[in-house]
Amino acid sequence: MSTRLSKGGRLIDRSKPLSFTFNGRRMQGYAGDTLASALLGADQMLVGRSFKYHRPRGIIASGAEEPNALVGLGEGGKFEPNQRTTTTELFDGAVTASQNHWPSLEFDVGAINNKLGRFLPGGFYYKTFMYPRFAWKHVFEPIIRQSAGLGKAPTARDEDHYEYAYAFADVVVAGGGIAGLTAALAAAKAGKRVWLMEQTADWGGRAVVDAIEIDGKPAEDWVAETVAALSAMDNVTLRTRTMASGLFDHGYIMGYERVADHTPGDGRPRHRLWRIRAGHVITATGAIERSLSFAGNDIPGVMLASAVRDYVVNWAVSPGDRTVIVTNNDDAYRTALALLDAGLVVPTVIDARAEAKGALPEAVRARGVRVLAGHGIAKVKGGKRVTGVSVCIQEGEGAEIEAIACDAVAMSGGWSPVVHLWSHCGGKLIWDADRAMFRPDPNRPATGDDGAAMVTAVGSANGHLTADEVLTDAHKAAGGEGKAPAAAIEAEAPMMPVWIMPQGAGPALRMKMWLDPQNDVKVSDVQLAAREGYESVEHTKRYTTLGMATDQGKMSNINGLAILSDALHRPIPETGTTTFRPPYTPISIGAIAGEARGDIFQPLRRTPMHGWHETHGAHWEPVGLWRRPYCFLRTGEGVHDAVNREIRSVRNAVGLLDASTLGKIIVKGPDAGKFLDMLYTNMMSTLPVGKCRYGLMCSENGFLSDDGVVVRLSEDTWLCHTTTGGADRIHGWMEDWLQCEWWDWKVYTANVTEQYAQVAIAGPNARKLLEKLGGMDLSKEAIPFMEWREGTLGGFRARVHRISFSGELSFEVAVPASEGRAFWDALLAAGEEFGVAPYGTEAMHIMRAEKGFIMIGDETDGTVIPQDLNLQWAISKKKADYLGKRAQERSHMASPDRWKLVGLETLDGSVIPDGAYAVAEGVNANGQRNMQGRVTSTYYSPTLNKGIAMGLVKHGPDRMGEVIDFPVDDGKVVKARIVDPVFFDKDGEKQNV
Amino acid sequence: MLTLECPYCGVKAEETELQAGGEAHLKRYGPGASDEEFEGYLFMRKNPKGVHFERWRHAYGCGKWFLAARCTATLEVFGTYPAQSTQPPVDLQAKIKAKRPNWEGYK
Amino acid sequence: MAMRRYSAFAIAKEAMSYHLGWERAWGSPAPKKKYDVIIVGAGGHGLATAYYLGKNYGITNVAIIEKGWLGGGNTGRNTTIIRSNYLQDPSAAIYEKARSLYETMSQDLNYNVMFSPRGLLMLGQTEHEVRGYKRTVYANNLQGVATEWISPAKVKELVPIINIDGPRYPVLGALYQARGGTARHDAVAWGYARACSGMGMDVIQQCEVTGVRTEGGKVVGVDTTKGAIDCDKLGMVVAGHASVLAEQAGFRLPIESLALQAMVSEPIKPCMDVVVMANTVHGYMSQSDKGEMVIGGGTDGFNNYTQRGSFHHIEETVRALIETFPMISRLKQLRQWGGIVDMTGDRSPILSKTPVEGIFVNCGWGTGGFKAIPGSGWAMAELMARGQSPLTEEFSMYRFREGKFIDESVAAGVAH
Structure with a gap:
């Protein structure tokens, strides 16, 4: 026990x-x-x-x-x-x-x-569970799913919090063993900004466990002194409980700090994820001991020799009273000594090598322990716990020579450098046959933005397994001056690669040799994969699941690929390794998300009136990073009712729309007119000062990308309104052309979207409301439709545009953003006697549809050109060029068969469902029903008290009055007549008053 | 995550501050160009595994567009230069040639 | 080589002799001097093309040559989602063909590819997105693709771990394809390779094409690291490396290669039986049969041939998903990786003849390749055998010249 x-x-x-x-x-x-x-x-x-x-x-x-x-x-x-x-x-x-x-x-x-294990070899599921066909989903897969997986799924919302942190360093050292400490000190003394992180809570790594001497001192003291020296330096940051989890391009390295895992509930973030830009990365990540492949090596009580030593020395825990040691190298003898020092029994050291005569084996012999060289373990006895081992000749087939009773087995198959960070960004490995390990190839490191090496591996991570080599390597690699620290160590005899124990083991034993104890992958499975042609190491991994467990094969991947190489009769380096992917060990997804959750998971853009909306029943609709009121709900009111009420209020009295989110871009300069003529399909250079013009923008591929009203502010200045979602995109688009194509044009742009609050005041009472505020002449004569004036309204500095998206008498008023809320309040107060009410985006949408105005994102979807929407009137014939013009000349875009915009009216007055398609006769070559059009916008119009819709229909404008079929849910068909898309006030009498 | 030095403000910018803009030094074809020319301009983008010239915008910095010479296989950045260039600077081309002798040169 | 049938009985029989009797799943031949057809690229699409050339057209003098190991590219790096709820007719046709072939693939190939039609949801999280998906449902119904629009309550029922009341993007419903799902990606490549080998085709791995030989505007063969090989027809099916190969044949393709990011969590017991895609916040997630939560994210905006993960994409994806799936906060990321995807100007694939007679190209699948594999192979085989196919008609590499796009980003569109 x-x-x-x-x-x-x-x-x-x-x-x-x-x-x-x-x-x-x-x-x-x-x-x-x-x-x-x-x-x-x-x-x-x-x-x-x-x-x-x-x-x-x-x-x-x-x-x-x-x-x-x-x-x-x-x-x-x-x-x-x-x-x-x-x-x-x-x-x-x-x-x-x-x-x-x-x-x-x-x-x-x-x-x-387990009892059926013989029938469940690697990859067995690819060969069965196929018949009958429906059984996979309904019988086999549910069973496999239930038995797979490991831990339970969490169900409750995470109670902890997490945070991001950022750092920059000349040198980041990963690993706080003696290699990392030495490298950090050398780099720090050279004046570098150094960041040193250690994944555990303690410095020193293996050296302090093995109690070696460094510079004549116990390792424990040397480590303490070195840490103290580093702590005293201003240019050094030390971090324990912080694992370098992954290295990404251009020296971007992650430090996963487990801040409060060990002190839960103390209010600190549970994890902190450091994102560090490193000038150079030194990986001092040590090495990991490998298991040995003998039958029964998965029985509880079989442990890594170094782990046994750690438990005894670090935590005073004995894994067993009698521990048999099995090894192919000298290092495991240190475990024997540690056990003996703790007063425990080591019945035998079984050494696969033909002889064991180094200083360490001799020291163990001197303590009266039998060393059996040239031997191995044929089989471990026991079920839920080791009860003994059966000893055999390593060169043989596993015949038992003697049985040894024990309750633990400490095994060592040699060491593998931790090369994960080295490899994450493409650092290559070489096979070191002497030490049977893949180690970093110094000639093929991962390279950074300058093409030079961005990673250096030092110490055990670089393949050095004795303390003296480790210190020298780390000191030198980090540019250390003078002598490296020196360690007093016993010389070690060479290890001997042992991939199967005993080497001649037959199939029955090989089926009991575990490579991956979590996923249950055995030596026989890898050999089966090789036999069946899964020759690449990636094939074998995926076929057997070797190394795909939560430990990602840190302990035994090398054993697996050695066995694969042997089975394929090819050298190990030809087999190579699987790809090392971040993270080094799993990191919490909570830490990756950081603080981005709940209300702050994305930034929220607020208009100056946002707060008012919040407290007045706004039913929100996300639009980009903004939230716009879809409608304002009054107590007891449903969304649909609210929208209808808002529309009636605009049509009959006056409504207010917060239009502040609309993009506003200033374009200024001697060449601004020329520039806008390229940007818009219409002519903007000829727009007189004081007037507004509706404009369309296309991508260079010809598709309609944005629209809005352009305002000529002065001789050399225009104000371009864009859609809410388009503001930043269009501004970037303008800059793209100005900087990269027409860089000699004298034009300046500024995105002033957030500098102004904008309100649409729409409805028959709109003028009365504004006149009550007073300060400007807003008569039809003073400010005709599609013109603008500047002045003050109720004391607010205002730019008033006489434009309308609702078809009503409408003014869009821009005031400085800082005065937006006050202006909004003033409008509400002044408008009370005129029946003013705010309205949301849905009322706006319906009213524009009643008027047949298109909406970017509804009538357009990235595949629609202005000609499809009968907007030829907004495409200048006089211009030689505009962005998208050449594209629109291509054969498919110039085709008369394109679907074009029309109005649609159902025969029964119902609302056509959103997104419905109109069918044509027959099917196409792929058996799909032919289509001839689709709905783009469809609403119930409270103004007209019936359903109205717009849609794109093949040859639509030539087919006025024709009835087409829209199949909808449950086999029903909605019949709709093709009509003019302007449903309401065709002559514009309401807006032109 | 890449870093590219903005040639305007001198900041070594993180990829998250930047907006990628595709192939650099495109010649625009407008009305009057053939279908092939227009297709070539808009769709037949260079896609080399190796040295590539491309557009970037320091979108969350100074807002300027600039150009970069970068290796798409190793992500090495050979240099950045102003967007107002009709071809890569001669010294940058020489630098790339010195580092990549097999590079066929800017075409 | 003739293939022995896989079954539970075969396993039981082999178990008696410690499974020492299993034969190779596919051969390892040296290249012959000449083949009727050479397919370059032994990923899913290339192998499927070869398989249907043999199965549907009796063309079996075929070599599939592969620079690395079969299935070692994007076939083995994707998030294994299978769906056909596409908006545009040509896409819906080829993806639905693929999905229907997945239904019987395990039986057709006698190799269990674990096609799991567990259902797939695309969440509607803005009004705009809702309209786009409803439109897709109507289109799908006319295209013969079974999809429906479902309510938030039904979403919650199908995905108990989902939070439908997110503070920013509540779930307003979902586009649901009940027969969408996942399959075991590697097995698809392995199953096709075994079947191709069984028909006498040569799967030649570790063989890189170094040049394409043409005479008088017609292909005559390829030069490889295993020598010159002649052929009458050549299929280029190499995804992100298509540009490099096309260059060797003397033409350029309208594609760019970008890196796409994905990750998996540690395995946990089953908690989500469907695939969920959340396009407003750019993330998608499913749970593998092994128990890992498989999470897909975005692509880089720049040309990239490194198959590496970039952290900030994963960060953005996780941040996006964590409000919708709060429980993932306490899982751990096991592994992240990148794959190189080939993107065209309209993000739809190219299955096409080329300027060189006898050369056919299949590329540009972007982020959607895995789900298309059998349909792509079926259509490509028809194109190569007959010179045309209704399934590939609209996917010509010349469509950009005509302005005839197949744009699937429509449902996402632009915000107003």
Whole structure:
């Protein structure tokens, strides 16, 4: 059993016991524990079930590479599935639960898959579940879905908050072990702005666990002194609990800081995501120990040798009383020494190498431990816990030579540098045959915006496995002056690559050798993939799911591709690795979203009158980043009723529309007229000062893109109104042409949309209302239709445009934005006696449709040209060129068969449903029903008390009076007559008063 | 996420401050051009895997359009220059040629 | 090579001998000197083209040559969504053809591609979007594509984890295609490769085309890293790398290559059985059979051949989705990646003859390629075998010259 030792533990504080629960059972750990060390300390080795076979799973590692020990953490709005216990700090009151089993961890019905494992090899589902056809969706898939997945889905809204942070540095160092500290110090001393981050809560990495000596001091002291030196420097930022999660182009590196995971509820953001621009990135991310592939290597109690050492030294946790060590290298002997130092039993060290004679093996022998060189493990015994191992000759086929009773196995298959950050942006790897590892190829690094290397790997992350090499490498790579720190270390004998143990193991054993214990991928599965032609490492990964689990194969991907290479009789470098993708370990989606949620998930643009709308029943409609009132709801009123009321109020009295969102762009300069003539289809240079003209803009591809009223303010100045959504786009469009094409034209533009509040005052009483405010002559003679005047109205500086989108007598008045709300209030007060009421966008839409005015976005959809809308009158014949003119000459655009704008009136007065199509006879070559038109705008008109619509119909204007069919829901057909699109006040008598 | 130096304001701008505008140095064809010429201008954009000249706007900065020479395979930026250029500056072309000897040159 | 039939019985039988008896799923031949047809690109579209050339037209002297590994491009990098609720006739025709072929693909290929018609929703979150989708429903009904407009309540019923009352963009309803869904992307490529191999075609991997040989304006073969290979007809089906290949044949294509971003979360137990697309906020999400939430985002605005993820797109997508799906806040991002998509001027594909006789091109699928694979292959095979196909008629590479676009961005349109 695993247990807490009575003394030791460099990271735990025994004076601070913390209590937590696992599957409802109360347990105790100490401050400084991880969830994993606390669970092991409480003798909880079995912590979960695997993905496919539901086999019992124990803690295997002590860090980010852990594939098994995932739990559901927390409850309600603080619940998080798949929390890796080895990298989660224990806190008081933690509630944890194991995953992927039913009904319980100890007894899991899903484990039937384990019994059937022989029938469920890698990729089996591609070969079956095909018949009968309907069974996949209704029978097989639901079963697979239910048994797949790991943790439970969270259901409650997240109670925590998150934040973004930004930083810039000359050098970002990822990893706070001795390599990272050395590199950071060297760079900082050279005057660089340095950012150093460490994913755990503590500095020092493996060196402090292994208690080596650096510069004649214990590593612990050297680390403390170095951290103190760095902390004292102004040009250095140090960050623990912060993982470099991903490196992106041009030195953009993410730091995922787990601010308050270990102190939940203290009010701080749970996670902070640092976005750092780095001049250069140094990856000092260390190395990860590999597992060995022997039968039963997935049984709880089989752990990585380095992890066993970590648990004993850091947290005073013994994974077992009797631990067998199995290795292919010298480093694992350090684990034997650590166990012995803690008073535990190491029955045997099994070493696959033919001989084990280095300083470390000798030191272990000297402590009376038997070392069996040239041997391996044939099989681990046990079910939910290791009970012993069967020893064999490594060169053989697995015949048992002896059985050793034990309750833990510490394995080491060598080390793999953590090359993720190096690789994220395209850094390449080379195969180091001596150390059996892929390490960064210094000649092919990821490059930055200048084409030079933007990443340097140092220390173990660069393939150096002894402390002395690590320090020298890090010091040199970071431009360190003088001597590098030096470490006193024992010399190590070379490791021997071991991909299968024993090397001659037959198929029965290979089916029990796990590569990926979370996804249940075994040596036999990879060999099957190779046999079936899934030769690329990407094929094998996807066919078997090797390395696709939450640990992304950190522990055993190399083992898998070595076995694939062996099966295909090709060298390992030819097989290569799968692609390393960010993030290094999973990061919370909450942190990625940051504070962008709720009301502030996007910026909100407000007109000066926004606040008034908010408090007067506005039913909002989002338009770009604005919200515009769709209508103003009065108590007890429905949306439809409100819209009709607003229309009647405009048609019979007077209404106010907040039109401030309309784009307003000033175009000024000697060449402004010439420029606008290119921009608009109409002639704008000839517009007299004091007048307004409706204009159309097309894309260079010929399609109608925006419209609005253009105002000639002075000899060299025009004001262009655009649609609400178009303001920024059109301004950018103008600048594009002025800067990139006609840069010698003397024109200046300014987007003044937010500088003015604008109100449309529309209705028979509009003039009376404004006259009551007083200050300007607004008579028909003083300001005729389609003209504008400047003056003061009720004391407000105003520009009054006599334009109408409703067909009523209408003035659009612009005042400085700062006076907009006061002006609005003044209009409401003055208008009370005239029956004034605000109206929203829907009333505006319906009234313009009654008048047959087009709406960008309704009558246009990016495929419509002005000619389709019978707007030839707004296309100047005199101009040689305008944007879109050449495009409109192309054969399909000049075709007489294009659908054209007409009005539509149903025979029964009903409203044609939005978006309905008119059908023609027959079907096309693909069997689709032929169509001859569609509805573009359709409304109930309260003015006319019937449905009205506009639409595009083939040869429409030539077919007035014809009735066409619109099939709608439930097989019904709406019959509509083609009519003139102007439904109301055709002669404009109401607006021209 | 790219960074490009705006040649007007000198800021090394983040991609999120910028708006991409497609191929640079296009010759506009208007009325009078053939269908092929007009198609070439609007749709037959260069799409090289390698050195590419393109338009960018410092949209959330100074608002200016500028041009950039960039490698679409490595994202290396060789240089940026004003939009008011009919072809890449000669010294920039020389710099690219020195870095990419196999580059066929600006066409 | 003749293919052995896959079934539960075959698995049971092989289990008795530790699965040592399984044969290769597809061959690994050296190229012959000449083929009737060479398809460049062994992704989904290329393999499907070859498959239907054999199945529908009996043309089996075919090589599919691939620079890397089959299915290693966008086929294996997309978010696996299958739908045909397109607005314009030509798109609806080819995507619905594809969707209907997906229905029986596992049986046709004897390879389980796990087509899961679990239903697909496109959320209407503005009035404008609602109108666009209602229009799509009416068009689809006339095109023979089964879609409907559903209420917010029905949306909530289909997607219990959704928040339909978002403060900025409440869900106003959705365009629903009940037979839309997902499939296992790799399996589509593998299944076609196995079937092609079974018909005697050569799938030649690790073979890069270095030149296209023509004589008198007609194609005669290609030069490759495995030597020269002759052919009568050549199909270029290489997605984002189409420009580079076309350049070798001496013509230019109206496409640009951009990077598209996607990510997955860690796997969790099933919580969302349908595919949800939220176009107002630019994000879409589904849950894979493995339990991961698969999230798709936007494209870069600039030409890009690096298959890398860019963080700010993922950030924007996640920010967009988190109000609609609050529960994802407490999931973790497992992996993000980028794929190179080939975009045309109207964002619709090109299936077309080219200026060179005997060369046909299939590209420009942009962000929508996976769902089209079988339909694209079916139509492309017809085009190559017969010289024309009603399904490809409107997708000519010359349509831009005529101003005859197939614009699917219509439903999104411009705001007023």
